[in-house]
Amino acid sequence: MAEPERRRRRPPVSCTLCRRRKLRCSRESPCSNCIKSRSGNCVYENFISHAQPGVELGLGPAYSESHYSAPTTSISSTATGVTAPNHTSQSSPKAASSTAGSTPTSYSSQEVESLRNRIRQLEEQLSKTNLTPSQPPADSNIEAINSRISGTFYIHHENNLTGQPRAISRSVTHKTRVFGQSHWITGFSLVRDIIGIFEPHVRDESSRISVLMQKSKSLARAIKDRRSPPWPSLPVVDLPSKDIADELVDRYFRTVEPIYRILHIPTFRREYAAQWVSTSNEPNTAFLVQLKLVLAIGATTYDELFSLKPSALKWVYEAQTWISEPGFKHRLNLQYLQTNILLLIAREFVDVGPDLVWIAAGTLLRTAIYMGLHKDPKRLPTMSTFAAEMRRRLWNTILELSTQLSLTSGGPPFVSLDGFDTEPPGNFDDEQITADDPVPKPEAEFTQTSIAIALRKTFAARLAITKFLNDHSSRGTYGETLRLDAGLRTAYKSVLRLLQGYKSGSGLRPSETEVDMVSLLMNRYILSLHNPYFSSAMQEAAYAFSRKVIIETSIKVWRAMYPSTTTTLQPSRNVPSSNYHDLPRLAICASGFFRIITLQASILIAMELMAQLQEEEILGPGIVRQDLLTIMEEAKTWSWRTIEAGETSIKGYFLASLLAAHIEGRIQGLGKEELPSFLIKVIEEAEEKCIPKLEEMLARYQTESATKELEQPHMNTEPQSLGDWDFSMSDALFDFSNPDPINWAFGETTQDPLTL
Incomplete structure (x- = not known):
């Protein structure tokens, strides 16, 4: 069989780049495509055959000799720096071959130069896109917001596939972390237009704004370094005077303990009294650590300047050091859980890695499950009422903290209702559970555990909201948002009726601080639930309810954390007047939950004012609310007080001043040309x-630090080192064969069975 005739390779008639891009080439020198792309020299490869083109290759009569001679002539002319029109290049194949063969070196250098230009273009394009994720998720759009003040944020918008009027943001990526919808940073997009006004001035490193900002950052780092205790800090018996310690303990039991039932108050009081009369050279370190954590939490409401912050930091560092010791197997008991819970709260309040507390809360949850607290004591070996109730209380507190920290951090809650069967705590006073077979009091009668029980009634609704906002697989609609809102309100109404019944009773009643803290917790979930729709509510009537809810809730939150000077501060009967200062002081001195919700409320109110001013330009004057304007001025005062109380970051005061100035400028009618200069001056x-x-x-802490370095010259550490510490548990098993129920619960044998 005859071998089929092989077809010869078709000679190229297009320039190199047109063939590579698969474009139709005009075969001029340079061709039209190369002129448009500005890619440099237009290069033609030299593959012209000596045979007559169009005949031997079977290309048809449309391709005459002139069509092949033109590119060849162009190549030669380009190489010699002479330009000749292609329509005059009527040369023979021999001439074409001779011309092409005479310039191989020049042609090669041109092609290399062209490739170099192309590589340079690709490198420039790559440098412009290196901050954009190469493969964004198919169900989301990622928007990058870059600012010198705040860095780069990537906002993950959900595609509008669920029938909602507008797409919403699902999460935010910043540095190495991903925040869910409940994190306060998701509202950063609300103020990006305002920050963009003066952003060019900040990018200029020689501008006064940039110089002052860098100076403030340097001072902040130096302050944190100076006031941070050495690591590790071993627990020592260096308590404050008894008068101060008494007040700090009372403040702890007045603010935190009613919400998060952690300690058995009579037992703690007894150990606390013994601490001051003990002459032993071997102190009870476990109790000493607990006591110092209680003092650190109480110090956040001691005064409005947080004057005890250096001591509180030291106490927290000592507790973290003790918790982090490797020999923890013998500590696997309820007292160890209590200390871990206190440490989480103290770290958040005192500003020791508060944004990473949620990670440690996951370890605490697993520790509790490992110890069987997720199982109700009825399903475990027989134990006393005291041990059973303490286990229920601690598990209830761990559930509360896990959900609340998930909401604050924007992380998913790793808790499910079908993952435990532990019942809520009984309605007991602390003195009751030490008796034999105590009977819980009726629900309508207030006890030391009633607030925790009331919060448990809303736990399922709040957990559903947290999952809805932060779970990776959550793709809920606005209708689901309204359903969750209704569920939480229904649960909260029953709690309100219960609290009102307590307040009208004749016996023990909840303090105003306790009632306000319950309301604050509920409002935090309401804000988080509707916050993703606040921006869209400015343009879409479908989200008008969310806008109304956010403004009303923000005002409630602000007035709870920053009471108006016109509000009466006369306490109710049987309520100490000092209780009225607890929440405002927590907002000023304590970091974490209380400061975040106060800041978030002020920002949302500012955004509402700006929306009203924009609507005023369209609908006429008379829309802007004066009560909201008052809050914006108060926000500046509040932010300044946080700095006076030891806050080293000026961004809060910076943002409050910026928002207030922007609103003022809009009210004054400043134009687009005048507003930036006005804002820059205010900043x-x-x-x-x-x-x-x-x-x-810094000067104050430098003096104190110099004294400490003289006393302990070898103890030095970076202030951020504590943020990487986490306590872990061993694989020790619980001994169910212990015959003593209380000792079985606490894992230690003591002379006093109630000692924690």
Whole structure:
């Protein structure tokens, strides 16, 4: 069989780049495509055959000799720097071959130069896109917001596939972390337009704004370094005076303990009294650590300047050191859980890695499950009422903290209702559970555990909201948001009726602080639930309910954390007047939950004011609410007080001043040309006000630090080192064969069975 005739390779008639891009080439020198792309020299490869083109290759009569001679002539002309029109290049194949063969070196250098230009273009394109994720998820759009002040944020918007009027953001990526919808940072997009006004001035490193900002950051780092205790800090018996310690303990039991039932109050009081009369050279370190954590939490409401913050930091560091010791197998008991819970709260309040507390809460949850607290004591070996109730209380507190920290951190709650069967705590006073076979009091009668029980009634609704906002697989609609809102309100109404019944009773009643804290917790979930729709509510009537809810809730939150001077502060009967200062002081001095919700409320109110001003331009004057304007001025005062109380970051005061100035400028009718200069002046004044305060703070801590270094010259550490510490548990098993129920519960044998 005859071998089929092989077809010869078709000679190229297009330039190199047109063939590579598969474009129709005009075969001029340079061709039209190369002129448009500005890619440099237009290069033609030299593959012209000596045979007559169009005949031997079977290309048809349309391809005459002139069509092949033109590119060849162009190549030769380009190489010699002479330009000749292609329509005059009527040369023979021999001439074409001779011309092409005479310039192989020139042609090769041109092609290399062209490739170099192309590589340079690709490198430039790559450098412009290196901050964008290469493969974004198919169900989301990622928007990058870059600012010198806040860094780069990636907002993950959900595609509008669920029938909602507008797409919403699902999460935010910043540095190495991903925040769910409940995290406060998801509202950053609300203020990006305002920050963009003066962003060019900040990018100029020689501008006064940039210089002052860098100086404030340097001062903040120096302050944190100076006031941070050495690591590790071993627990020592260096308590404050008894008068101060008594007040700090009372403040702890007045604010935190009613909400998060952790300690058995009579037992703690007894150990606390013994601490001051003990002459033993071997102190009870486990109780000493607990006591110092209680003092650290109580110090956040001691005064409005947080004057005990250095001591509180030291107490928290000592507790973390003790918790982190490797020999923890013998500590696997309820007292160890209590200390871990206190440490989580103290770290958040005192500002020791508060944004990472949620990670430690996951370890605490697993520790409790490992110890069987997720199983109701009825399904475990027989134990006393005291041991059973303490287990229920601690499990209830761990559930509360896990959900609340998930909401604050924007992380998914790793808790499910079908993952435990432990019943809520009984309605007992602490003295009751030490008796034999105590009977719980009726639900309508207030006890030391009633607030925790009331919160448990809303736990299922709040857990559903947290999962809805932060779970990776959550793709809920606005209708689901309204359903969850209704469920939480229904659960909260029953709690309100219960609290109102307690307040009208004749016996023990809840304090105003306790009632306000319950309301604050509920409002935090309401804000988080509707916050993703707040921006869209400015344009879409479908989300008008969310806008109304957010503003009303933000005002309630703000007034709880920053009471108006016109509000009466006369306490109710049997309620100490000092209780009215607890929540405002927590907002000023304590970091974490209380400060975040206060800041978030002020920002949302500012955004509402700006929306009202924009609507005023369209609908006419008379829309802007004066009560909201008052709150914006109060926000500046509140932010400044946080700096006076030891806050080293000036961003809160910076943002409050910026928002207030922007609103003021809009009210004054400043145009687009005048507004930026007005904002820049206000920002510079705010920074100039903060710098002397930070310098004063640094000078104070430098003096204290110098004294400490003389006493302990070898103890030095970075202030951020604690943030990486986490306590872990061993694989020790629980001994169910212990005949003593109380000792079985606590894992230690003591002379006093009630000692924790």
